[in-house]
Amino acid sequence: MTSKQPLVRRIVIAFTLMTLVVSGGFSLGIVAIVHFIEEHLVTQEMNEELENILQKDLAQGLAPRLDDKTRLFASHMPGYEIPKSFIGLDEGFNEVVTDTEAYYVYIRDLPQQRYLLVQEQAEFEARENALFMTVFAGFLLSGLAAWLLGWLMARTIIAPLVRLAQQVRHRDQLLTLAPNLAPEYPADEVGHLAAAFDETLGQLRNSLERERFFTSDVSHELRTPLMVVASSAELLETSALDERQRRQVNRIKRATAEINDLVETFLLLARANTQPNPLDGNTTLEQVAREQAERWAPRFAEKGLTFDLNIEANSATALHAGFISTVMSNLLRNALHYTDSGVVRLLINANSFRVEDTGQGVPSAQQHEIFEPFVRGTEARGEGLGLGLSLVKRICAHQRWQVSMYSLPAGGSCFEVTVI
Numbered sequence: 001m002t003s004k005q006p007l008v009r010r011i012v013i014a015f016t017l018m019t020l021v022v023s024g025g026f027s028l029g030i031v032a033i034v035h036f037i038e039e040h041l042v043t044q045e046m047n048e049e050l051e052n053i054l055q056k057d058l059a060q061g062l063a064p065r066l067d068d069k070t071r072l073f074a075s076h077m078p079g080y081e082i083p084k085s086f087i088g089l090d091e092g093f094n095e096v097v098t099d100t101e102a103y104y105v106y107i108r109d110l111p112q113q114r115y116l117l118v119q120e121q122a123e124f125e126a127r128e129n130a131l132f133m134t135v136f137a138g139f140l141l142s143g144l145a146a147w148l149l150g151w152l153m154a155r156t157i158i159a160p161l162v163r164l165a166q167q168v169r170h171r172d173q174l175l176t177l178a179p180n181l182a183p184e185y186p187a188d189e190v191g192h193l194a195a196a197f198d199e200t201l202g203q204l205r206n207s208l209e210r211e212r213f214f215t216s217d218v219s220h221e222l223r224t225p226l227m228v229v230a231s232s233a234e235l236l237e238t239s240a241l242d243e244r245q246r247r248q249v250n251r252i253k254r255a256t257a258e259i260n261d262l263v264e265t266f267l268l269l270a271r272a273n274t275q276p277n278p279l280d281g282n283t284t285l286e287q288v289a290r291e292q293a294e295r296w297a298p299r300f301a302e303k304g305l306t307f308d309l310n311i312e313a314n315s316a317t318a319l320h321a322g323f324i325s326t327v328m329s330n331l332l333r334n335a336l337h338y339t340d341s342g343v344v345r346l347l348i349n350a351n352s353f354r355v356e357d358t359g360q361g362v363p364s365a366q367q368h369e370i371f372e373p374f375v376r377g378t379e380a381r382g383e384g385l386g387l388g389l390s391l392v393k394r395i396c397a398h399q400r401w402q403v404s405m406y407s408l409p410a411g412g413s414c415f416e417v418t419v420i
């Protein structure tokens with residue numbers, strides 16, 4: 001499982017945990033050693049003292065000689081009765097600690113006799129406690145110091161990685177200009193990562209360049225044959241033609257004009273830098289709508305559809321003629337294709353326009369997908385590729401316009417484009 005914690009935090013946690021485990025081990029070791037040494041030293045000392053008392057004092061019939069912190073108790077000596085709190089202890093070394101007092105009790109059992117040597121040890125116990133508190137404070141402090149040090153170290157160690165991540169994140173704006181990153185880093189893992197990124201970016205740059213050149217070359221080269229077709233159609237028009245032939249020539253002319261517009265748009269999209277240039281605007285919504293209405297009205301009429309152009313409001317917002325015409329004509333072409341009877345309306349507002357139809361509409365599950373390239377709905381007809389709406393979407397994204405689609409209550413669909 002991959003941790004979702006930031007890298008710095010993970011390093012700090014690992015560092016702190018490691019230090020806590022090590023210093024915890026040391027602290028426990030210190031406590032254990034203190035206890036071990038205390039028990040052994042005191043046992044040895046009290047054993048010798050009791051031996052002295054037994055041999056040198058009691059054996060001679062003398063009273064035991066004791067310092068003021070030591071007392072002797074015995075099971076069979078009057079005046080030396082064992083206190084209740086010391087009854088039931090085992091032979092050898094014992095430590096008795098109550099709330100207020102602390103004693104070492106050394107017991108020796110002889111046949112029918114039990115001797116207890118008791119030494120007050122409150123002072124030692126206090127020192128021992130102070131030592132344990134110091135060890136515990138050291139343990140906590142080492143944890144804190146580890147956290148701080150870990151944080152400083154982690155920041156220093158991953159600083160180049162953070163810098164690389166920032167540079168990589170801002171690369172998209174610099175796609176064509178950015179210099180390579182690898183020379184800025186030492187030849188370690190981060191350097192290798194930077195080099196790998198440079199290489200991938202280089203490949204991406206090349207393929208983007210190739211794609212852009214392809215589009216612009218194709219668009220550029222199509223212009224000449226298109227001009228030939230257009231001028232030949234115009235020449236044909238001047239010759240004696242019957243009605244049917246004239247209609248065919250008109251269709252050729254219209255198709256040529258459309259291809260011309262598209263070639264223009266593709267060229268513009270291929271050349272486009274990421275920022276739309278506001279100075280490119282050279283037409284208004286109303287103007288384009290009137291041109292498009294003039295172009296499409298005969299085709300709607302041919303198909304027996306009513307076509308309405310409705311200027312609900314107008315504004316002087318300047319728009320790029322090539323882009324806005326392509327968007328509008330694609331939506332009108334779809335309305336024509338996918339409506340069998342009824343009305344197609346082009347409604348113009350101050351900063352938006354709508355194309356409404358009374359066709360089959362698009363099922364709501366498909367409404368999002370139809371803007372993707374090569375996606376055709378269940379209502380698809382004719383030879384389309386499913387590219388019209390994807391082109392609309394790309395132009396809108398490029399121009400920062402909004403495009404949306406919804407179904408109309410009476411059936412049919414509405415495509416809306418907002419141009420600011």
Ligand SMILES: Nc1ncnc2c1ncn2[C@@H]1O[C@H](COP(=O)(O)OP(=O)(O)OP(=O)(O)O)[C@@H](O)[C@H]1O
Pocket residue numbers: 334335337338339357359360361362370371375376377378379380381383384385386387388389390413
């Ligand atoms: N006005 C509409 N009414 C109903 N369905 C539509 C309408 N406009 C688009 N669609 C659906 O969206 C799909 C995608 O449209 P798009 O314009 O992208 O491609 P196309 O028209 O199929 O082909 P192309 O535009 O490439 O000739 C269409 O196949 C159709 O199913």
Ligand SMILES: [Mg+2]
Pocket residue numbers: 330333334384387388389
């Ligand atoms: Mg289409």
